[in-house]
Structure formats: C-alpha cells, structure tokens
Amino acid sequence: MMPTIEDVAKLAGLSPATISRVINNHPYVSQEKKDLVFKAMKELGYVPNSNAQRLRKQKTETIAVLIERIANPFFSQLVESMDIIANENGYKLLICQTNNDKRKELEYLNLLKTKQIDALIFASIESEWSVVENFLQYGPIVFCNDFAESASVPIIYLDQYRSAYTGTKHLIDKGYTKLSYCGGSKLTCLGRDRKNGFMSAVEEAGLNILDQWWFKDALTIEDGKQILRKISVMDNPPDAIFTGSDEVAAGMIKEAKSCGIKVPGDLAVMGFDNQPIAELMEPGITTICQPVKQMGIQTMDVMIDLLVNKRKLEHRFIQIPFHLVVREST
Amino acid sequence: MMPTIEDVAKLAGLSPATISRVINNHPYVSQEKKDLVFKAMKELGYVPNSNAQRLRKQKTETIAVLIERIANPFFSQLVESMDIIANENGYKLLICQTNNDKRKELEYLNLLKTKQIDALIFASIESEWSVVENFLQYGPIVFCNDFAESASVPIIYLDQYRSAYTGTKHLIDKGYTKLSYCGGSKLTCLGRDRKNGFMSAVEEAGLNILDQWWFKDALTIEDGKQILRKISVMDNPPDAIFTGSDEVAAGMIKEAKSCGIKVPGDLAVMGFDNQPIAELMEPGITTICQPVKQMGIQTMDVMIDLLVNKRKLEHRFIQIPFHLVVREST
Numbered sequence: 001m002m003p004t005i006e007d008v009a010k011l012a013g014l015s016p017a018t019i020s021r022v023i024n025n026h027p028y029v030s031q032e033k034k035d036l037v038f039k040a041m042k043e044l045g046y047v048p049n050s051n052a053q054r055l056r057k058q059k060t061e062t063i064a065v066l067i068e069r070i071a072n073p074f075f076s077q078l079v080e081s082m083d084i085i086a087n088e089n090g091y092k093l094l095i096c097q098t099n100n101d102k103r104k105e106l107e108y109l110n111l112l113k114t115k116q117i118d119a120l121i122f123a124s125i126e127s128e129w130s131v132v133e134n135f136l137q138y139g140p141i142v143f144c145n146d147f148a149e150s151a152s153v154p155i156i157y158l159d160q161y162r163s164a165y166t167g168t169k170h171l172i173d174k175g176y177t178k179l180s181y182c183g184g185s186k187l188t189c190l191g192r193d194r195k196n197g198f199m200s201a202v203e204e205a206g207l208n209i210l211d212q213w214w215f216k217d218a219l220t221i222e223d224g225k226q227i228l229r230k231i232s233v234m235d236n237p238p239d240a241i242f243t244g245s246d247e248v249a250a251g252m253i254k255e256a257k258s259c260g261i262k263v264p265g266d267l268a269v270m271g272f273d274n275q276p277i278a279e280l281m282e283p284g285i286t287t288i289c290q291p292v293k294q295m296g297i298q299t300m301d302v303m304i305d306l307l308v309n310k311r312k313l314e315h316r317f318i319q320i321p322f323h324l325v326v327r328e329s330t
Numbered sequence: 331m332m333p334t335i336e337d338v339a340k341l342a343g344l345s346p347a348t349i350s351r352v353i354n355n356h357p358y359v360s361q362e363k364k365d366l367v368f369k370a371m372k373e374l375g376y377v378p379n380s381n382a383q384r385l386r387k388q389k390t391e392t393i394a395v396l397i398e399r400i401a402n403p404f405f406s407q408l409v410e411s412m413d414i415i416a417n418e419n420g421y422k423l424l425i426c427q428t429n430n431d432k433r434k435e436l437e438y439l440n441l442l443k444t445k446q447i448d449a450l451i452f453a454s455i456e457s458e459w460s461v462v463e464n465f466l467q468y469g470p471i472v473f474c475n476d477f478a479e480s481a482s483v484p485i486i487y488l489d490q491y492r493s494a495y496t497g498t499k500h501l502i503d504k505g506y507t508k509l510s511y512c513g514g515s516k517l518t519c520l521g522r523d524r525k526n527g528f529m530s531a532v533e534e535a536g537l538n539i540l541d542q543w544w545f546k547d548a549l550t551i552e553d554g555k556q557i558l559r560k561i562s563v564m565d566n567p568p569d570a571i572f573t574g575s576d577e578v579a580a581g582m583i584k585e586a587k588s589c590g591i592k593v594p595g596d597l598a599v600m601g602f603d604n605q606p607i608a609e610l611m612e613p614g615i616t617t618i619c620q621p622v623k624q625m626g627i628q629t630m631d632v633m634i635d636l637l638v639n640k641r642k643l644e645h646r647f648i649q650i651p652f653h654l655v656v657r658e659s660t
Binding site: 047060069070071076077079080083084087092093094095096097104111113114115116138221247250253257276277279280281282 | 377390392399400401403406407409410413414417422423424425426427434441443444445446468551577580581584587606607609610611612
C-alpha cells in the first residue's frame with residue numbers, strides 16, 4: 001500500500017489538514033511544523049498525489065488534439081509544432097486519432113466534461129456543431145485546418161476555396177482541359193470549400209467534367225495508385241488531376257511509371273500540402289504549400305491565450321497564407 | 331462557478347458522504363436517497379469530477395509514449411498502431427517528444443510518480459537506467475525500439491546488430507569497398523549495436539574506413555543533403571553509404587542528382603526502416619524493413635497485459651523480425 005496523507009499526519013503528530021496546508025504551500029504554517037511534515041513524508045516515501053492537487057486547481061495541464069490519423073505527415077507535423085508551444089507553456093498533448101468516427105470524437109469531448117483535459121483542438125471534425133457546442137461550458141475548444149461553419153470559437157484555417165481555385169487555374173492556364181478531382185471520404189467545410197474552388201475555376205473556363213473523373217475516399221499513397229490504375233484503363237481519360245494530397249499524388253506518379261503513363265505528358269498531377277515527398281518525387285509534385293508549422297504554432301498560441309487569460313470564446317477566423325509551388329508534375 | 335458535491339448535498343438534504351456513495355455506486359444506499367441525489371444533480375447540472383473518481387481508483391487510463399519527434403514517419407506509424415490497441419483497451423496516449431533531452435524524459439517520468447499517467451513506454455531513451463529504475467515502483471515501464479541494456483522490464487526490439495550486419499554485407503557482396511556510415515546524434519544501445527553490426531561486416535571483409543567517411547547527427551532529409559554535398563567535394567569519396575534512415579537516404583539521392591553524382595553508379599545508398607519514401611524514390615531505396623506496425627502492436631499488447639493482469643515487471647527481450655529489401659539504390 002502507498003502511504004496516505006493520514007499516515008503522514010499520524011507519524012508527524014499533526015492533523016491531515018495541516019499536512020495538506022504544507023503540501024500546498026499555504027501561508028501561516030510554522031517552520032517547525034513544516035519540518036515535521038517533510039521529515040514524515042520522506043520517512044514514509046509519501047508522494048503528494050497530483051490528481052488530488054490538480055483536482056483542487058481544477059486543472060490537468062493537458063490539451064487534447066483530435067486528428068484523423070497521426071501517420072499522415074500533415075498531422076504529424078501539425079502535432080509536432082503544437083506540442084513544442086504547449087510544452088513551453090507547461091501543457092501536455094493527448095493525441096486522439098478519430099479516423100472520422102463521431103463516437104470517438106464524442107469520447108474525447110467527454111474528457112472535457114469530466115475534467116480529464118483542460119481544452120480541446122479539432123484538427124479534423126466529423127460531428128455536428130450542435131453536438132460540440134454543448135461542451136463549450138466545460139473548457140475552450142479551437143478549430144484548426146477543418147472546422148464547423150457556425151462554430152462560435154476561433155478557427156485557424158487555410159482558405160481552401162482560394163487555394164483549390166488557384167491550383168485548378170494553374171492546370172487550366174497550362175492548357176489542360178479534361179480535369180479530374182480527388183476528394184476525401186466526407187464532405188466537411190474543408191472538403192466543400194475545396195471542391196467549390198475547383199468548380200469555380202472549371203466553370204469559369206467552361207470545361208466539362210465527366211462523371212468518371214470524380215474520385216472520392218482518396219487519402220493515401222495506395223489510394224493514389226488505385227486511382228491511377230482506374231484512369232489507365234479509361235477510354236476517355238482525364239489529362240490532369242487535382243488530388244488534394246501529396247500522398248495521393250505520389251502514389252499516382254509511382255504507379256504511372258508502371259502503367260507507361262507519362263507525367264505530365266499524358267497526365268498532369270497536382271498535390272496539396274507541400275510535404276517533403278512533393279520535392280523528393282521525380283517528377284517533383286506541383287502543389288499548394290500549407291505552412292503547417294505556422295498553423296500549429298498559431299493554433300496553440302490562441303489556445304494558450306484562451307487558457308491563461310481565461311478569455312471568452314468567440315467566433316474568429318485566423319487565416320494562414322498559402323502559395324502555389326510549381327514543379328515538374330504539371 | 332461549477333456546482334460542487336456540497337451544493338448537491340444541500341439541495342438533496344443529505345450528507346456529502348451519501349452523495350459520494352451514490353455517485354460511486356456503493357451498496358446499502360436506499361433507492362429513495364438515490365432518487366433525491368440524481369434529482370439534485372440534474373437540477374444543478376452537477377458533473378462528477380472524474381479526476382476525483384480516478385483518484386479513488388488510482389487510475390488515469392493514460393499511457394505516455396516517449397519518442398524523439400512525431401514528424402519522423404517511423405515514430406508516427408509506431409504511435410498510430412500503439413494508439414489503436416490502447417484505445418481498444420480503454421487507454422489513451424499522451425505523446426511526449428523528448429528531442430533526446432534528458433530533462434524532458436524526467437518530466438514525463440515524474441508524471442508516473444505523481445499518478446498523472448498509469449504507465450510509460452520509451453521508444454527512444456537518453457536517460458541512464460539507474461535514473462529510470464527509480465520510477466518502476468510507480469507503474470510499469472516498457473522499452474520499444476531503443477532500450478537500456480540492464481533494464482529489468484520487457485524490451486520489444488529489432489536486432490540492430492544483425493540488421494546492420496546484413497545491410498553492410500549486402501553492400502560488400504555487391505562489390506563496394508569504400509564504405510561510409512551515418513549515425514544518430516548519440517550512442518544509445520540501438521546506435522551502438524547498429525554500428526557494431528556495420529563494423530563486423532567491414533572487418534570480416536578486411537576493408538579500411540577513412541575518418542572522413544564517418545558521419546553523425548544524421549536524422550533528416552536535410553541532413554542527408556548536407557552529407558551528400560560533403561561527399562561531392564571529397565578527393566577520396568566513399569563508393570557506398572549505410573545511412574541508418576530512409577529520410578537521410580532520400581535526401582542524399584535527391585541532392586546527388588543536383589551534384590551530378592550517379593546513384594548507385596558513383597555512390598550506393600542504403601536506407602533503414604522501409605518507409606513509404608523508400609519505394610517512391612527514384613531510384614528506389616535498398617533498405618532494412620522494420621515492421622513498425624507489428625512493433626507498435628506487440629509493445630502495446632505487452633503493456634496492456636502488464637496493466638490489466640498486474641504482472642510483475644521482468645527483463646525480457648521480444649524480438650521483431652527484419653528483412654533486407656533490395657531496390658535500385660545499391
């Protein structure tokens with residue numbers, strides 16, 4: 001059995017309340033009593049239980065970050081930079097891979113309710129805002145990357161509409177006319193804005209998109225390979241593809257080599273994120289640069305400010321700049 | 331102010347001790363009293379503080395995982411698979427990026443002492459075992475990937491000596507004679523075993539290694555590029571390099587193209603891990619496949635077994651198999 005505060009009290013010949021006052025550094029305790037308490041604590045090997053201490057402070061110094069999956073380089077880099085800022089401010093990160101599962105999100109929201117975390121950051125979101133909203137009373141929530149439209153909290157984001165428009169416009173300016181689009185597995189605000197940006201550029205140019213040129217559930221290198229194989233057997237294939245992901249783009253480029261399809265000669269491939277792989281591939285991947293490090297830092301700065309200065313949550317858009325990186329794949 | 335257990339007691343007309351018994355589902359509380367308590371809790375919007383509940387149970391259902399940096403794909407994939415198993419068993423992961431900082435490791439070890447976590451996994455380690463050992467009394471510790479030699483705990487590992495020997499032997503069998511070696515920033519058991527494996531193969535073949543062919547602090551793509559630039563201006567450059575990392579190898583291959591050095595013609599490049607990048611690069615990277623997913627799963631299985639069945643910690647080596655993947659870079 002671990003020694004308890006009562007054991008310390010007995011050995012020191014003092015009341016448990018006095019022991020507690022010494023542990024918590026309250027004023028008005030004589031040095032003599034302090035010495036007795038410390039001596040008894042040392043003798044028994046008593047460790048103040050931090051859950052008890054945190055309970056009194058009503059703080060856990062822990063922030064949960066909800067992401068799709070940590071092995072996606074975008075999320076691992078985002079978490080890396082968030083973690084550095086959190087640590088500098090005495091906070092730890094609890095990582096939650098939701099895999100777009102609403103129940104999993106709710107589980108972590110409940111940690112806020114039961115005070116096992118102080119705050120929560122959504123870097124991907126599946127739940128309705130009307131569900132999330134109920135948890136605001138228990139601690140600050142901030143959105144980063146993905147978001148819910150009507151959320152009355154800070155949202156750190158990259159303008160998906162404009163970035164997709166810019167990328168698609170680049171393909172059109174290069175002379176491609178048969179455009180294909182890869183989306184994720186769900187239509188969140190992020191996915192919707194990105195698709196709308198693509199469509200705006202397409203409509204502006206008066207282009208026609210065949211049904212078979214739309215792909216969804218495209219997230220990984222393997223997904224990219226599969227899509228490329230589908231394209232390779234089409235009678236009327238697209239001549240350019242907006243993948244929304246450097247991983248998907250890399251998979252397509254790799255598989256194109258096996259299928260005898262030339263990138264960008266037969267098919268231009270456009271990524272998203274500007275992950276290290278985009279530069280390393282041959283041909284290098286034209287992509288939209290998301291400054292992921294800056295996004296992580298800014299999100300955590302906002303969160304720490306909310307926590308430390310006990311600020312009121314308010315709807316606020318904080319925009320992260322993006323830019324087009326042109327390489328050899330388009 | 332959040333309502334307290336005292337507020338509930340007052341409204342229900344019962345003692346705080348009774349409220350506590352109802353919340354914690356103790357026997358011998360009448361249904362009538364239970365109803366009064368639940369009614370008062372609902373009216374006040376009282377939420378049982380889970381820190382308090384966990385304090386009684388002496389459990390946090392949280393496991394800390396210490397890694398170098400999460401943006402290294404090896405660690406993000408390791409954490410992904412650990413997290414899945416932990417979640418299935420009702421545990422959450424606290425991610426700790428140590429960046430090889432002993433103080434940071436100690437900070438997280440202290441979370442074990444202060445009962446803010448139930449258990450701890452070292453996937454990279456900088457501290458001496460004599461320091462870590464003192465924390466075993468507070469909860470289970472398991473090593474994975476890197477380890478301390480004399481650790482009296484389970485160690486899930488890949489035989490670094492044999493894998494480095496196998497990789498180096500492959501280079502020698504291919505006819506390379508001027509071998510170069512990249513190491514990390516420190517000499518842990520992992521680093522030492524790997525270097526010894528390299529040296530065994532080199533000595534067996536009677537090869538001579540020039541001082542300038544040894545590199546350390548090689549961890550990232552950027553490090554790989556820098557090393558390649560150094561090699562490109564050597565009077566007597568190596569003809570093959572064992573990098574210990576697919577990221578470093580990828581950086582070297584990328585930079586070699588800019589410097590007009592042919593891989594593998596002028597320089598063979600060998601990676602480690604078999605990350606996705608190893609397959610995607612052109613030329614593909616010859617590497618040692620670490621089954622990282624299996625390593626994560628097996629480590630968490632061992633940890634859950636320790637926690638659930640309250641097993642005694644014992645020194646135990648659990649070996650993960652490796653194999654050589656030959657591609658075009660050698």
